[in-house]
Amino acid sequence: MKDFIIIKDPKVAKLFADPCRRDILHNLRKREMTACQLARLLEKNVSSISHHLSVLEKAGLVKQTRTLIKGNLVEKFYQATAKKFIISYTLSEGLTPGSEDIAKWSKETCRSAVENLPAFGYEIPVEKEKKLSELIEKYSSMKHIAFEQIISRQKKPVKVTGPPLRILLSLLETVRLYENKEFRRLMDEICEQLKSFKVT
Amino acid sequence: MKDFIIIKDPKVAKLFADPCRRDILHNLRKREMTACQLARLLEKNVSSISHHLSVLEKAGLVKQTRTLIKGNLVEKFYQATAKKFIISYTLSEGLTPGSEDIAKWSKETCRSAVENLPAFGYEIPVEKEKKLSELIEKYSSMKHIAFEQIISRQKKPVKVTGPPLRILLSLLETVRLYENKEFRRLMDEICEQLKSFKVT
Numbered sequence: 001m002k003d004f005i006i007i008k009d010p011k012v013a014k015l016f017a018d019p020c021r022r023d024i025l026h027n028l029r030k031r032e033m034t035a036c037q038l039a040r041l042l043e044k045n046v047s048s049i050s051h052h053l054s055v056l057e058k059a060g061l062v063k064q065t066r067t068l069i070k071g072n073l074v075e076k077f078y079q080a081t082a083k084k085f086i087i088s089y090t091l092s093e094g095l096t097p098g099s100e101d102i103a104k105w106s107k108e109t110c111r112s113a114v115e116n117l118p119a120f121g122y123e124i125p126v127e128k129e130k131k132l133s134e135l136i137e138k139y140s141s142m143k144h145i146a147f148e149q150i151i152s153r154q155k156k157p158v159k160v161t162g163p164p165l166r167i168l169l170s171l172l173e174t175v176r177l178y179e180n181k182e183f184r185r186l187m188d189e190i191c192e193q194l195k196s197f198k199v200t
Numbered sequence: 201m202k203d204f205i206i207i208k209d210p211k212v213a214k215l216f217a218d219p220c221r222r223d224i225l226h227n228l229r230k231r232e233m234t235a236c237q238l239a240r241l242l243e244k245n246v247s248s249i250s251h252h253l254s255v256l257e258k259a260g261l262v263k264q265t266r267t268l269i270k271g272n273l274v275e276k277f278y279q280a281t282a283k284k285f286i287i288s289y290t291l292s293e294g295l296t297p298g299s300e301d302i303a304k305w306s307k308e309t310c311r312s313a314v315e316n317l318p319a320f321g322y323e324i325p326v327e328k329e330k331k332l333s334e335l336i337e338k339y340s341s342m343k344h345i346a347f348e349q350i351i352s353r354q355k356k357p358v359k360v361t362g363p364p365l366r367i368l369l370s371l372l373e374t375v376r377l378y379e380n381k382e383f384r385r386l387m388d389e390i391c392e393q394l395k396s397f398k399v400t
Contacts, residue, residue, distance in 0.1 A: 041241055112364035113371065119358045120350060120372055139374075140367050150320060155399075158319045164312035167340050171313065172320055174339075175394055178387045187378045194375055199355075 001029075003158050004151045005060075005082035010098040012059045013087045017105070020044060021052050025061060028080040032065045036075065053078055061085065083161060086151060089144045110137045122197040135190050142183050146176040201229075203358050204351045205260075205282035210298040212259045213287045217305070220244060221252050225261060228280040232265045236275065253278055261285065283361065286351060289344045310337045322397045335390050342383050346376040 007013050015021055023042050027033055035053055039046040056062040061081055068075045090096050094103030114133045117124055124132060150172045158165055177183045207213050215221050223242050227233055235253055239246040256262040261281055268275045290296050294303030314333045317324055324332060350372045358365055377383045 037241075041237075109363045109367060112360050113368040116358050116360055116364065116368055119354060119356045120368075121353055121355050136367065136371060139371055143370070153321055154319060155321050156319045158316050160312050160316055163309045164316065167309060167336065168313040168316055168320075170343070171336060171339055171390070174387065175391050179391055187374065190371070191375050191379055 002082040032077040032079040202282040208288045232277040232279040
């Protein structure tokens with residue numbers, strides 16, 4: 001299993017839009033499982049899971065690891081091909097033909113984030129929502145690009161997962177963004193805006 | 201189910217050291233499940249899972265949602281009590297009596313992160329490892345404190361999960377750290393150090 005796979009094909013990226021496929025991939029990153037085991041866990045029928053598995057296998061996101069013969073049944077075990085899949089910024093920014101839907105989804109994600117700012121004590125006047133949403137899109141995009149640049153320059157496999165890997169990647173991303181003057185200007189603007197919306 | 205629970209009791213935090221308990225909590229955050237279903241998924245025996253569930257229930261991390269009567273068997277369904285559990289920095293910094301092990305584990309996490317820097321093109325001379333590890337501990341600690349401060353000032357439930365929530369929390373954390381002069385000084389020092397260790 002690779003550490004990371006960066007997905008640059010919009011058709012493959014769109015497979016992640018389906019919650020059931022995301023659930024399958026999530027489980028197959030942790031352990032190898034058969035279609036039957038997945039069906040039982042996710043409360044779906046086996047034929048629907050088998051169909052998803054075949055689509056995910058063709059896209060290179062899962063692979064067969066072994067088969068188990070039980071009477072006259074052959075059970076195939078599957079595993080994800082990477083510990084983490086990253087949708088490339090070239091898709092979420094809509095830079096690749098066919099990635100328009102992904103770019104739209106990415107904008108909606110940022111709008112949703114802005115809409116939930118009141119949960120943390122910020123009240124955004126309606127007329128300011130659009131501007132703030134654009135700033136957060138820029139933030140999210142710069143963060144995404146920094147992360148992808150780090151991943152794409154990986155030299156050797158990482159020997160850890162979980163918390164140490166998260167700290168390492170977060171640190172490298174923060175360093176990269178922190179050294180970028182454009183990011184600093186953006187953060188100055190976001191801090192300024194948010195300060196004025198804070199409810200005490 | 202609450203959005204977040206901050207764990208401040210070292211005894212409760214230590215329950216997360218066991219990978220099986222982490223797996224149980226991970227699954228019960230997504231759906232309600234019985235001990236039998238968990239045992240099948242995690243390939244453990246039912247009595248061991250039932251024991252873990254009872255410990256997690258006493259600690260307030262899971263709760264029973266409903267029972268299902270099947271013949272003369274009563275199946276109890278469980279769910280996690282929060283979407284995300286956060287171990288308080290007062291434990292990971294060793295500020296609470298009984299949290300020494302947690303603080304030690306947190307230091308080891310940072311050392312592991314440093315040891316994996318070569319995977320991303322940094323070669324750290326042995327004599328510099330300790331200093332860098334300390335800087336990364338400081339980074340991790342400030343990030344942790346900022347995150348906990350945001351969470352602990354939550355005013356209303358959040359209406360999203362997944363990507364929009366991650367962007368929102370990441371933004372609020374970045375804003376908080378960015379406004380902190382001590383964090384800026386730390387980042388200047390980390391950037392300086394890492395620059396000198398980069399292999400081209």
